[in-house]
Amino acid sequence: MGLLSSLNALFNPVKKSEQAPTELFLLADAGSTSRLNIIFIHGLSGHYADTWQLTGSETPGWLKWITAAVPETRIYSLSYRLAMSNRAGGSMPIGARSINVLATIAAVMDSNLPTILICHSYGGLLAKRMLQTSLDLATEYEPIAKSIKGIVFLGTPNSGSPLADYLAGFRLITNSSVAVDELRDNQPELVELNNWFRNRLSKLDINILVFYETMQTHGLLVVDQTSANPGIPGVNPIGIDADHLDLPKPITEDVRVKRVQAFIKQIAGVAPPKQQFSPIQRIISSTDTDLPATVRRIRREASKRPHDDELQDALDYAARLRIPSDVDRPRLSYDMSRPLSGRMPWYLRVVINLILFGALVLLASKAIELFR
Incomplete structure (x- = not known):
């Protein structure tokens, strides 16, 4: 006083x-x-x-x-x-x-x-x-x-x-x-x-x-x-x-x-999280019932931390899942050890993966010819 x-x-x-x-x-x-x-x-x-x-x-x-x-x-x-x-x-x-x-x-x-x-x-x-x-x-x-x-x-x-x-x-x-x-x-x-x-x-x-x-x-x-x-x-x-x-x-x-x-x-929202999962891991580990609520929580966190790339990547990933509301959805696998690459559009990632796959197939065929 x-x-x-x-x-x-x-x-x-x-x-x-x-x-x-x-x-x-x-x-x-x-x-x-x-x-x-x-x-x-x-x-x-x-x-x-x-x-x-x-x-x-x-x-x-x-x-x-x-x-x-x-x-x-x-x-x-x-x-x-x-x-x-x-x-x-x-x-x-x-x-x-x-x-x-x-x-x-x-x-x-x-x-x-x-x-x-x-x-x-x-x-x-x-x-x-x-x-x-x-x-x-x-x-x-x-x-x-x-x-x-x-x-x-x-x-x-x-x-x-x-x-x-x-x-x-x-x-x-x-x-x-x-x-x-x-x-x-x-x-x-x-x-x-x-x-x-x-x-x-x-x-x-x-x-x-x-x-x-x-x-x-x-x-x-x-x-x-x-x-x-x-x-x-x-x-x-x-x-x-x-x-x-x-x-x-x-x-x-x-x-x-x-x-x-x-x-x-x-x-x-900058304190270290109590749970050990990344935002994408939280989505992947959620049950079908809990998934919509998990995405809503991540969306609220992203509104408070708009520059957090992990949260934005998680929302991009959730959008690609096209979460259904009343039917079972196929669960997509994801390599948790590899983060999504920034803001790269999904179709570019598909193209890059196809190119890499083609290159691996070509290298494998060349290796087989060498050992014949």
């Missing part, structure tokens, strides 16, 4: 001319080869670059680590007004902010690519609310929700934070914003949002990765393990030796970096 990152903001108002609008900054772009989007979403009193120490792709940090893992990536960072004090600019209610951010993303980002959200603190709550809004309320943004394939939560207070209660108790002094009220411990709206997220997640193709802080920030554990845990079966939060402010900014390639890299590779 960054609630303690700048107490000066309570007494030094931000001028209206300095309050930047909601903006999605493009920090790295692989152009037409991009295979996924990544969006960083900061928390309370955060900053699109400083929260994450996004200093550039050449120096150690998230940009360098992510592009090293998956170069074909578009990396964005969201900037939006989210101050803990009304004197410093205040904040929108989270429902209104979710529509504001969805509209901003829709105007900039290609939602045909898989998207991963990396969220710090309140940013994780906003991510969940964006999903809820786009699926249940503002359905014109549903393509964005359906593009989200992964969310990384770093210190997200799913059930609130005691620090928000503390700040709200001194409202006359702090003039705390609506965002602080939304973060109060066990706030009913937060509990309801997390229940919706847990129930709906089983119907969405979204992977989750969770980290939480184990060190105090100025004497207070801002988001404890219980609040950071969204309570999703199979998702085990990972404790980090950092306070709330340093949780999103690792200085070395520690467990946060390595797990996020593996998480991104998995979603991008």
Whole structure:
């Protein structure tokens, strides 16, 4: 949340001319080869670059680590007004902010690519609310929700934070914003949002990765393990030796970096496959009943990895099989040790094989004459 990152903001108002609008900054772009989007979403009193120490792709940090893992990536960072004090600019209610951010993303980002959200603190709550809004309320943004394939939560207070209660108790002094009220411990709206997220997640193709802080920030554990845990079966939060402010900014390639890299590779489809079969071998080894489903899975993989020749060769091979739907098909044999030759048309391969066969027959006949 960054609630303690700048107490000066309570007494030094931000001028209206300095309050930047909601903006999605493009920090790295692989152009037409991009295979996924990544969006960083900061928390309370955060900053699109400083929260994450996004200093550039050449120096150690998230940009360098992510592009090293998956170069074909578009990396964005969201900037939006989210101050803990009304004197410093205040904040929108989270429902209104979710529509504001969805509209901003829709105007900039290609939602045909898989998207991963990396969220710090309140940013994780906003991510969940964006999903809820786009699926249940503002359905014109549903393509964005359906593009989200992964969310990384770093210190997200799913059930609130005691620090928000503390700040709200001194409202006359702090003039705390609506965002602080939304973060109060066990706030009913937060509990309801997390229940919706847990129930709906089983119907969405979204992977989750969770980290939480184990060190105090100025004497207070801002988001404890219980609040950071969204309570999703199979998702085990990972404790980090950092306070709330340093949780999103690792200085070395520690467990946060390595797990996020593996998480991104998995979603991008570049992680080593768990099974040992090549795409063509998967088709050949499929039963007649399973074959159509196998081809559909390979087609989905190829849509995510359009430059993967093995997947394209497998689809070409499947097309030549002319898979029937209601009658038995003859199974074609294939030498699994020999890959298909790139994008060569099948008829050229037939011609080449006939020429080679003719040459072998000619050589054999000559050899027979020599030994007569």
